Amino acid sequence: MPRPSRNEISRRQLLLAAPAALLAPAPETIPESVLVHEHVLVDFAGVEGDSRARYSLDDAFNAGLPRVQELKAFGCVRFLECTPNGLGRDPRLLRRLQDATGIEMWTNTGIYGAAKRAGVPKYAYQETAEQLAKRWIGEFRNGVEGMKPRFIKTAVNVFPFEPIDVKLLTAAAITSKETGLVICSHTNGGGPAAMAQLEILDKLNCPARRFVWVHAQSEKDHSYHERAAQAGAWTEFDGINEKSAAWHLECVRHMQSKDLLAQTLISQDSGWYRVGEPGGGRFNGFTYIYTGFLPQLDAPVRKALMVDNPRRAFSG
Secondary structure, three states, rough: OOOOOOHHHHHHHHHOOHHHHOOOOOOOOOOOEEEEEEEOOOOOHHHHHHHHOOOOOOHHHHHHHHHHHHHHHEOOOEEEEEEOOOOOOOOHHHHHHHHHOOOOOEEEOOOOOOOHHOOOOOHHHHHHHHHHHHHHHHHHOOOOOOOOOOOEEEEOOOOOOHHHHHHHHHHHHHHHHHHHOOEEEEEEHHHHHHHHHHHHHOOOOOOOEEEEOOHHHOOOOOHHHHHHOOOOOOOEEOOOOOOOHHHHHHHHHHHHHHHOOEEEEEEOOOOOOOOHHHHHHHOOOOOOHHHHHHOOOOOOHHHHHHHHHHHHHHHO
């Protein structure tokens, strides 16, 4: 038997000294990848908080820039910023980040009904769904501070729904039918609330393919995930981090086992500059999905989740 080379000896020594580090999955670079649900800035003080008076645009930009910039090394080309109007949506900030990094930053239209209604303005209770939709269609056509919304962000706060939940979803459906924009609905109430929203959309003749069930990971019964995907909707498992990775992997693998991976989206729902906290608070990064989560999946699955599905879901 030939004697081992010095390089082979060195490698064996390293394996013995630090096997966990050497055998850990390598970070994934996925060219043309898209992050479908993240945040750069949020202000949960809501519509009564006058966000813009509560933070410096320069400070928020300086906090967000390195976090967005580091995504380029992983192949990210597009970032869907899901902060809704009323909770800190700031297209000025997104345009600056886009210009500085070269990563597309997408903003949204709509009204977010969760977070104890903090982002719901008084006029939303007074106007009809048609009147609200007219506002959102106007934003789509005319842009918001130089950016064109590329999806609708809404939310249901409780289940069974209250009238404002139904109104916001109805307005979203009207807007979607007019503009083609996808509805991303933060869903409290798990699977039953997701199914109820799909029923409402069906009665309004809004295709299920234009509905994203945001926070599907909160539902532990996989049969609901299957039903949503089989109906044509998008089942989005958000909040991926080190602590949650095992559950999120189970969700993805279950969808794959049922041949429903093509209707599956994933996100970290991470970030962000936290208005009202000293220095913007703790700004979590956006790279764990590449460094810790995706390496545990096969290459075709990674591409489907990060490249193919986002483009089909959001038509771009």
